[in-house]
Amino acid sequence: MFFKFIHKRIRIVLLIIFFLFFLVILKVAYIQLFQYKKLNTLATDLWSRNLPVEANRGYIYDINNLIIADNITTTSLVIIPNQIKDKEKVAKDLSEILDVRYEEMYRHVSKKTSIERVHPEGRRLNYDIANRISELNYDGVYLLKESKRYYPYDTLLSHVIGYVGIDNQGLSGIELQYDKYLTGKYGMIKYFSDAKGNRLSMSEVYEKPQDGMNIQLTINLDIQKAVERELDNAVAKYNPDSALAIVMNPNNGEILAMSSRPNFSPSNYKNYTIEQINRNLPIWSTYEPGSTFKIITLAASLEENTIDFNDTFYDGGSIQVENARIRCWKAGGHGAETFLQVVENSCNPGFVVMGQKLGKEKLFNYINNFGFGKKTGIDLNGEENGILFNLDRVGPVELATTSFGQGVSVTPIQQITAVSAAINGGNLYKPYIVKRILEPETNNVIKEYDKTFVRKVISEDASKKVRYALESVVANGTGRNAYIEGHSVGGKTGTAQKVKDGRYMVGNYIVSFIGFTPASNPEVIVYVAIDYPKGVTQYGGTVSAPIAKEILTDCINILNIKEDNVKPKEYNWNEIKYLDVPNVVGMKKEDAIKLLKDFTINYSGTGDYVKEQSPEANKRIKYGGVVRLLLGN
Numbered sequence: 001m002f003f004k005f006i007h008k009r010i011r012i013v014l015l016i017i018f019f020l021f022f023l024v025i026l027k028v029a030y031i032q033l034f035q036y037k038k039l040n041t042l043a044t045d046l047w048s049r050n051l052p053v054e055a056n057r058g059y060i061y062d063i064n065n066l067i068i069a070d071n072i073t074t075t076s077l078v079i080i081p082n083q084i085k086d087k088e089k090v091a092k093d094l095s096e097i098l099d100v101r102y103e104e105m106y107r108h109v110s111k112k113t114s115i116e117r118v119h120p121e122g123r124r125l126n127y128d129i130a131n132r133i134s135e136l137n138y139d140g141v142y143l144l145k146e147s148k149r150y151y152p153y154d155t156l157l158s159h160v161i162g163y164v165g166i167d168n169q170g171l172s173g174i175e176l177q178y179d180k181y182l183t184g185k186y187g188m189i190k191y192f193s194d195a196k197g198n199r200l201s202m203s204e205v206y207e208k209p210q211d212g213m214n215i216q217l218t219i220n221l222d223i224q225k226a227v228e229r230e231l232d233n234a235v236a237k238y239n240p241d242s243a244l245a246i247v248m249n250p251n252n253g254e255i256l257a258m259s260s261r262p263n264f265s266p267s268n269y270k271n272y273t274i275e276q277i278n279r280n281l282p283i284w285s286t287y288e289p290g291s292t293f294k295i296i297t298l299a300a301s302l303e304e305n306t307i308d309f310n311d312t313f314y315d316g317g318s319i320q321v322e323n324a325r326i327r328c329w330k331a332g333g334h335g336a337e338t339f340l341q342v343v344e345n346s347c348n349p350g351f352v353v354m355g356q357k358l359g360k361e362k363l364f365n366y367i368n369n370f371g372f373g374k375k376t377g378i379d380l381n382g383e384e385n386g387i388l389f390n391l392d393r394v395g396p397v398e399l400a401t402t403s404f405g406q407g408v409s410v411t412p413i414q415q416i417t418a419v420s421a422a423i424n425g426g427n428l429y430k431p432y433i434v435k436r437i438l439e440p441e442t443n444n445v446i447k448e449y450d451k452t453f454v455r456k457v458i459s460e461d462a463s464k465k466v467r468y469a470l471e472s473v474v475a476n477g478t479g480r481n482a483y484i485e486g487h488s489v490g491g492k493t494g495t496a497q498k499v500k501d502g503r504y505m506v507g508n509y510i511v512s513f514i515g516f517t518p519a520s521n522p523e524v525i526v527y528v529a530i531d532y533p534k535g536v537t538q539y540g541g542t543v544s545a546p547i548a549k550e551i552l553t554d555c556i557n558i559l560n561i562k563e564d565n566v567k568p569k570e571y572n573w574n575e576i577k578y579l580d581v582p583n584v585v586g587m588k589k590e591d592a593i594k595l596l597k598d599f600t601i602n603y604s605g606t607g608d609y610v611k612e613q614s615p616e617a618n619k620r621i622k623y624g625g626v627v628r629l630l631l632g633n
Helices: 002-047 088-096 102-111 127-136 173-177 222-237 266-271 274-278 290-303 337-346 348-359 360-369 394-402 412-423 458-474 541-560 589-595
Strands: 048-053 067-079 143-150 187-192 205-207 215-216 241-248 253-261 312-317 316-320 324-327 334-339 427-428 434-438 445-448 453-456 490-499 505-518 524-531 578-580 600-606 609-613 620-621 626-632
Touching: 048 143, 067 127, 088 102, 088 127, 088 143, 088 609, 143 266, 205 600, 222 241, 222 253, 222 541, 241 412, 241 541, 274 445, 290 348, 290 360, 290 412, 290 458, 290 490, 290 505, 290 541, 312 337, 312 348, 316 348, 316 394, 334 337, 334 458, 337 348, 337 458, 348 394, 348 541, 412 427, 412 453, 412 458, 412 505, 412 524, 458 490, 490 541, 505 541, 524 541, 589 626
Parallel strands: 600 626
Antiparallel strands: 048 187, 067 143, 187 205, 215 434, 241 253, 241 524, 312 334, 316 324, 427 453, 434 445, 490 505, 505 524, 578 620, 609 626
16 A cells, blocks of 8 residues: 555656656747747847947038038047956056046946947047057957048038038038938947957957938039128128028029028037027028019019009109108109119109009018018028018008018018019929939939929019019119129119117118029029128118129029120110220239239139139120139149
């Protein structure tokens, strides 16, 4: 009986052992078949380490594939504390090379972490410092490739391009607006270490970083350089509070150039205030537009047939509207004039009558349709809306002042976009500055942007009449300083009194000019605004029109716009003398000066000989006009 009981217990124990063994087999099978991948990943994470390899940020090109935002390769310092044997010595040597406190560097090398990035002292190291660290050859001290943004033209197009932070993240402009495209994907060097962090002699794994996508702008770099040059000249000559210029293709909304002063250096953005680097004046600044806004009143009047160019108007120097007397800029007025001459002379009382003929509902309907009072939608951050009167608050005085550009607030980008619609046949397009997004390896087009039609604002016939009238402004009126020999130019001047704390400032104006060529079939339009120019009579025709002329002249050469046979004799100011520019290329500087005695000379470059000249030889320009010489040896 006793032995029988023992055998029974043995059988039970054996059954239990076999059952446990069966459970172990099931568990092993489950792990191998179902949990292997997960557990292997967890195990690998325990003994693998990753050193990040930064991707290059995408390039930014102009329309002709010239690089505006580039990258340069730098290195950064990364430490693996567990691999460092003599922490005091390593901290001492690194602190001396990087010029940081020993205590700060010792904190890095002693940190209880698998990988420590030395930030910011060890970021974006120059070649000499990186080479000195490399020569130390310390275990646990690594130099990794990093990409640093480089702007080869420094301040050129700075507000449009924007800038990036120390981690290559876009912080303003195109860099911010298209950051998700420009930012690449990090790669890594994967190595293996034991529990104490000691590096194991196993093969490393290199995962290549994915560079960011490239972006091509509508900007023409040559036109942009012309704009930058003219704004620099304006600042040097007039010391204004600010200055800006925009160049656009009026037929599709492409921005060919955009800049403002003050500007900044994206590579050294820390040296500027937030306001300086974030205020892109062509899209951010709002102010009363003055007489350039009269183009909208003119376009609406022509579309509604409320005026005819041959209708007459008598300007006695002012016009009474309720309890307000609105004066013309010319004391005593212009006397009897046609409505075409009202436009040529930029006569405020004449435009008040235009507004009255339209009525507030029609005028403000056109103002809204031309895009004022709301953002244009340009693909840049920081655009403002501008301010219009609420229609229910528009009385006779508000209607009168709005008709000649006073009492409303607009942005420069709204101005040039609206006038483009007025002269291109009546089509309002959304302005844009990014043309293509490109694949980084092959530059194949991933996404392409084209013109965006918003609405029809006036008819082709009305637009043709607007072009005709604005050409007359340059031919016979206030815009004659924008005239270009051999090319028809249309345009309008603006002189707007600035407002501060609800009151107009005395002797402080924003003077502007908007011009285009050819007048009959515009290919390019330019808007220039100078805020409070010093030491000069503050008129758009005397300050801004000559600047716009120089930019338009460069645009004609760069875009190869053909002459349209407009002769000076067709204009009513034949007393102005025109001369052929002589050929001075290859001459000594002093000989060229003698030959160009009838012109104003601007120099660039250094040297004793003339390498290039603009305008080229035999071009006819106004007596005293500017000839630019590039000097060399």
